[in-house]
Amino acid sequence: MDRKLLLIILDGVPYGNWRRYFGCLEGWVASGEARVWKMRASLPSMSGPCYASIHTGVPPQVHGVLSNGHIHRVDMPDIFSETRKAGGVTGAVTHSWWSEFFNRAPFDYVRDIEYDEPESTSINHGRFHTMTGYDHKNQATPSDVDLFATLTSLCARFSLDYGILHTCTLDSMGHRFGHDCTEMDHACALLDAMLAKFLPAWRQMGYEVIVTADHGQSLRGHHGGTGEDQQDFALYYFGQAEGPSKDALLDQRQLAPTVLSRLGAAVPETMKHESFLT
């Protein structure tokens, strides 16, 4: 592998919230350590379809995850499979759907809650949570500090070449409270601060880091449809590559070929979009 990279997905954070409330990330943009662009989600701008598009680089109409009711193993090349083919070690600290899409489904609570499988053709080191029982009043989300610490531990113990972390905290907060409220102000600031506690260590360990979302949310806390509020989010990049001009609008389907290019893995035929980093 040419380089190591961590992809951090904060679920359901609209563009404006990133730019207004994530003061630590914005501070690194101001100091020149990070760059930020706007990215647009695939349609439907729903979590499951977007996770599959993030990792396969194709739209839901091609990978087949057309709603959150279509959770199955995705039969297409993705970042995990192509990183493994190139000899890289992969890890995931995410919602269990990522394991189902890219490794095996259905999710078995005991077998799949954590696994270390050095010979796997997809995820070598997985640590998952299911949010079972999630509803409007009970988020059933882990603390983000616990997730960030788990990813850091996997990087140190298993020398991951590619690691993904995904957390639903802010998506759940948005569904619960909407966005024009003190609860969301605080939740964004808290997550920004938690992330800032770990991000310098990842850079010191030699990782490039991308921090982004899977989709946005409307002021009422909805997503799935069209429009800048539901589809658009920020993407922060920490690394040495060159990117497009700061007003470029990136496409979510560019993310998978971009990550593979940075790692030094071959981009499969199925990924038709160009890497946005060179």
Ligand SMILES: [Zn+2]
């Ligand atoms: Zn989502």
